[in-house]
Amino acid sequence: MCLAVPGRVLDVEDRDGTRMATVDFGGVVKEVCLEYLPDLKAGEYAIVHVGFALQRLDEESARRTLELFENLGMLQEEFGDPWEQAAAQGAAQQPPHHTTAPEAQQ
Amino acid sequence: MKYIEEFQDPDLAERLLDDIRATVTRPWALMEVCGGQTHTIIRHGIDQLLPEEVELIHGPGCPVCVTPLEVIDKALEIASRPDVIFCSFGDMLRVPGTGRDLFQVRGTGGDVRVVYSPLDALRVAQQNPDRQVVFFGIGFETTAPPNAMTVYQARKLGIRNFSLLVSHVRVPPAIEAIMQSPDCRVQAFLAAGHVCSVMGMDEYPGLAERFGVPIVVTGFEPLDILEGVRRTVRQLERGEHTVDNAYPRAVRPEGNPAARAMLDDVFEVTDRAWRGIGVIPDSGWRLSSRYRDYDAEHRFAVDGITTREPAACRSGEVLQGLLKPHECEAFGTTCTPRSPLGATMVSSEGACAAYYLYRRLELNTPARPAASLEGSPVV
Ligand code: SF4
Numbered sequence: 191m192c193l194a195v196p197g198r199v200l201d202v203e204d205r206d207g208t209r210m211a212t213v214d215f216g217g218v219v220k221e222v223c224l225e226y227l228p229d230l231k232a233g234e235y236a237i238v239h240v241g242f243a244l245q246r247l248d249e250e251s252a253r254r255t256l257e258l259f260e261n262l263g264m265l266q267e268e269f270g271d272p273w274e275q276a277a278a279q280g281a282a283q284q285p286p287h288h289t290t291a292p293e294a295q296q
Numbered sequence: 297m298k299y300i301e302e303f304q305d306p307d308l309a310e311r312l313l314d315d316i317r318a319t320v321t322r323p324w325a326l327m328e329v330c331g332g333q334t335h336t337i338i339r340h341g342i343d344q345l346l347p348e349e350v351e352l353i354h355g356p357g358c359p360v361c362v363t364p365l366e367v368i369d370k371a372l373e374i375a376s377r378p379d380v381i382f383c384s385f386g387d388m389l390r391v392p393g394t395g396r397d398l399f400q401v402r403g404t405g406g407d408v409r410v411v412y413s414p415l416d417a418l419r420v421a422q423q424n425p426d427r428q429v430v431f432f433g434i435g436f437e438t439t440a441p442p443n444a445m446t447v448y449q450a451r452k453l454g455i456r457n458f459s460l461l462v463s464h465v466r467v468p469p470a471i472e473a474i475m476q477s478p479d480c481r482v483q484a485f486l487a488a489g490h491v492c493s494v495m496g497m498d499e500y501p502g503l504a505e506r507f508g509v510p511i512v513v514t515g516f517e518p519l520d521i522l523e524g525v526r527r528t529v530r531q532l533e534r535g536e537h538t539v540d541n542a543y544p545r546a547v548r549p550e551g552n553p554a555a556r557a558m559l560d561d562v563f564e565v566t567d568r569a570w571r572g573i574g575v576i577p578d579s580g581w582r583l584s585s586r587y588r589d590y591d592a593e594h595r596f597a598v599d600g601i602t603t604r605e606p607a608a609c610r611s612g613e614v615l616q617g618l619l620k621p622h623e624c625e626a627f628g629t630t631c632t633p634r635s636p637l638g639a640t641m642v643s644s645e646g647a648c649a650a651y652y653l654y655r656r657l658e659l660n661t662p663a664r665p666a667a668s669l670e671g672s673p674v675v
Contacts, residue, residue: 194490226555241413242442245493251545272386272410
């Protein structure tokens with residue numbers, strides 16, 4: 191959660207009066223809110239934290255960071271299934287409605 | 297040099313290290329504030345590559361670790377209610393409250409959901425108008441603006457079944473508290489880069505001046521850390537104490553003005569307890585009076601819950617840089633990521649977890665099977 195990941199904006203749209211984008215994080219695509227960087231455009235890179243673009247980033251450094259995160263398994267940690275991760279971490283029982291993706295992101 | 301070949305640019309890393317070696321003439325203790333930086337340092341053995349005069353002390357910058365036990369207990373209480381859908385970031389699931397954690401609450405029928413963004417929790421509220429949806433709003437200056445925006449949106453859209461359990465913390469008062477501790481050995485700070493991406497740098501010159509400490513804004517990749525250390529050591533050796541930006545690709549001096557304006561609107565500064573440390577004046581945010589309706593503590597009347605933290609866990613000292621994780625008696629014996637006593641062992645950004653994952657064998661602590669952990673992508 192502390193991790194802020196660079197991503198590339200694929201496209202931008204206004205949804206219910208909120209500026210949103212689809213952003214590619216080295217293959218994982220997520221919805222991201224652009225309200226804090228409203229003039230970010232498709233093709234540009236930004237640092238994204240918990241679904242919000244917080245600061246612009248140049249392409250070269252964004253690519254390098256993403257590559258590093260990929261190699262360190264950190265993208266998996268940020269975007270993988272949190273229930274599986276929590277279960278692997280502890281010996282506690284599986285949650286009753288186990289899903290393979292965070293259910294709130296349908 | 298057992299780790300340097302893993303650096304993205306080993307030659308550049310070597311040059312930075314040479315420069316640090318050539319500059320340093322006596323011992324210095326630097327604190328890296330951010331838990332992400334701690335993990336980079338331990339994972340790449342940066343502390344071992346640096347000349348022995350340069351000591352890195354791990355700071356309190358892990359939001360999961362510093363969330364007070366009391367707040368976790370409030371979360372568990374709210375999440376157990378049948379009318380509530382409790383939404384949280386994944387890394388809070390295994391943080392121990394008194395006796396249980398969110399993962400177990402879900403196991404016993406609580407509707408706990410993991411979201412990637414606080415806006416996802418707001419969507420859950422829209423989709424479930426007959427349920428109460430509560431989002432667990434923890435974190436530093438990087439997470440607070442997204443949460444602020446979510447509450448702002450909830451009010452704008454007239455969504456009434458949404459609320460926030462708020463436990464936000466701010467870095468500068470923590471730096472101040474660390475410097476004021478009589479046991480403090482810290483002589484300079486590597487400030488957390490992404491916090492400054494949002495807040496900019498104007499909270500730091502006053503601190504640098506008052507305590508005579510260099511503050512160098514630093515990123516969290518291996519080369520960023522080396523560059524931050526290099527600039528810090530230069531200042532220390534010259535007797536300077538200014539605020540310097542070693543992470544300009546992501547930090548502008550003014551930060552993100554839109555995010556700062558939203559923080560000012562939705563939150564107000566308050567005293568906050570830090571797990572293991574205690575109350576630090578002005579070190580947190582709570583919802584401002586205009587948004588008090590969205591405060592889950594009031595809505596579910598859990599503001600009366602108070603909890604004493606267990607004495608066995610010494611994470612308070614770890615978080616203030618007074619103790620290294622492996623110096624804690626419980627480290628690797630009664631406290632492991634599988635059965636953690638403190639949040640610093642649970643969180644993927646926690647200092648105890650970093651030592652357990654990357655240093656346990658070297659430190660020769662009593663062997664415990666870690667096979668299932670090694671096979672998993674987490675922490
Ligand atoms: S090793 Fe465990 S008990 Fe010791 S300080 Fe770290 S989290 Fe607390």
